[in-house]
Amino acid sequence: MENNILRMQGVVKSYGDFKAVDHVTFDIPKGVIFGMLGPNGAGKTSLIRIITNITKADAGQIWLDGEPLNSRHPEQIGYMPEERGLYKKMKVGEQLTYLARLKGLSAAQARQELGYWFKRFDIASWWDKKVDELSKGMQQKVQFIATVLHKPKLLILDEPFSGLDPINANLIESEIRELAQKGTSIIFSTHRMEQVEELCDHIVLINKGRNVLEGRVGEVKQRFKENLFRIEYGSELPNEVEAAHSIFSIKKNEEQALTVQLAEGASTNDVLRYLIHQGVEVRSFNELLPSINDIFIRRVGETVGS
């Protein structure tokens, strides 16, 4: 049983002299929401276009659900491009049926699936409306249905929340979660870090065509933690605490709160023991994990430097 929905090994794609994808290797486990992060122009869209069979890699290998990627696979993939749209003059029902049939569904299957989604989004009255009669938000719902209608094994969403109003963004987010729960593997490509932390289980970080970092979100954060802790206290802080210390150093000193970094070899208990000994009234003690955004900036900054 294959555990990865997608495996990439040494994938290369260049346009002329420009290497858009440069030996990318990573696996995407089944049933997770997988964040693909990177600044604009990092090569995310190029990579996605290879997975969706729109272009072909110059070198490297890709397996979808254990099979080498081939031209029948697009039917198992749902793709919502960053640059997306619909036929403006075509009726919603007709258009969705057409798009579903291009994904290999029969007319009857398409009708059945559409019935489910029209009921779920409560939009039965839209069937005979032309797309350009719908509001922007309504069109985005239709676009989402078009992407998931054929029950893809792998769903690829390129900046799915760009241009979405908060209500629709919430709706789509909960739909994404539900699909993931039902076993759909989802690649979520974005340059917006806060969304990644909310949604994703796994991430890969792409910069300048290379994958520079990957793993479970929690594990990546552990890997990049800097042993920072935030301590809130009552009472006054004794002067000795503020001075440089062999157990920890103070990174930030706010009113009634300290941010400290553990010294090499010191433990959290050492810190607490010390503070209590100094008569500090500790109210809370929390580890500060780096945000994905911090990690991103650090990693990208590093690769830019090297």
Next chain:
Amino acid sequence: MDKLWLIIQREYLTRVKKKSFILITLLSPILFVALFTIPVLVTVFSEKEKKSLVVRDDSGIFVPPVDSTANVSFVLAPEELPELKRTYKLRGFDGLLHIPAFQGNSGNLKLGYYSEKQLSLSVVSFIEKQVAEQVEAKKIKDAGYSEDVLNSFKTDIGIEQEELAFNDQGELVETGKKSSAELATAIGFIAGFIIYIVLIFYGAMIMRSVMEEKTNRIVEVIISSVRPFQLMMGKILGVSAVGLTQMLIWMGMTFLLSTLMTAFLGVDATAMQPATMPGQAIPPEELASQTSKFMEVLTSQNWGYILPLFLFYFVGGYFIYASLFAAVGASMGDDMGESQSLSLVAMAPIILSIILISPVVENPTSSLARWMSIFPLSSPVLMPARLAFEPPLWEVLLSMVLLAGSAVFFVWLSGRIYRVGVLLYGKKATLKEMVKWTFSKE
């Protein structure tokens, strides 16, 4: 393959179901027929402008013609001119014509006309013709000739062409085939123009549709399901089916309308003349003989040869230009305005062909005609224009092979450009970039 079929269906149905398509398809033949019938109907049904004129003839030669069907009648009056000017209206005439006295050998005669209303151009020429004939008759008589002698000088010349052929032994074989330069010219022009219009019209339709998919941003959604080439071919084939449907409807309507017209009006649509001038009507028996001669030449044309070849050039030209326009559409940026210059690249050879159609038809054996009707970018327009003149077989065959090969080549080339072009948003591509795309990997 079934996906290609889905695309063809969509491209076809969305166009055919459009109100504008239905309107244009139904109205065009009606407009076309109206263009021919209205002048005829006007002359048939309109109240004729009857004029009765009183004539003061100082030359003493004018004899009023006795023709009850003519629109103008003349009555001679003995009164003096000033008197007639005062009274013509009271006596029920529309106007007063004055023929002044003139010298027998004068080459110039000015008539006077007095009335409240101006004469129409056709009545003026009718009066001039009537008077001129009588003046001419008088001059002939004065010179001592009879009119019969003069008529015997006139000869009606016409060339009747008949084609000859020689068999392998070089012996003459009578074909009995009548040919007509006029007819061949007409067939050449019509065939060339039909192909020209179809190429421009449907080419532009494809270009617009490709651009629309690109600016709508639906193209990436579609080509994540099908190959870009399938999308392009589906569009080209779907639009060709639209064109075919339109042609078939038009042919059906033309047949129906001309049948109806013949039945109700007793007018033969094929022999219809543009509005005839009064006094210039062609005698019916002459018209009939002209028509039958025309039909004889028309039916002796080798339609079994011309029509299939016409179809071949039609299809070949369609594939070349439809795919070229698709490639141009795919290379456009979001700004429709700047698209003009790029579409001119695809447009230029067709426009050049239609400019050349006149010299080619007028001189179908010239080397210009020969080579331009072999060159595959102009042959779809120019070879059909030459077909009625029966160009040498080797030229036709060479041109056909080149056209078929080029059609395949251009579909391939455009597919390469299209596949890269549709995914580049924002800016228009340069020709250099398009060449690069052609040779880029997938």
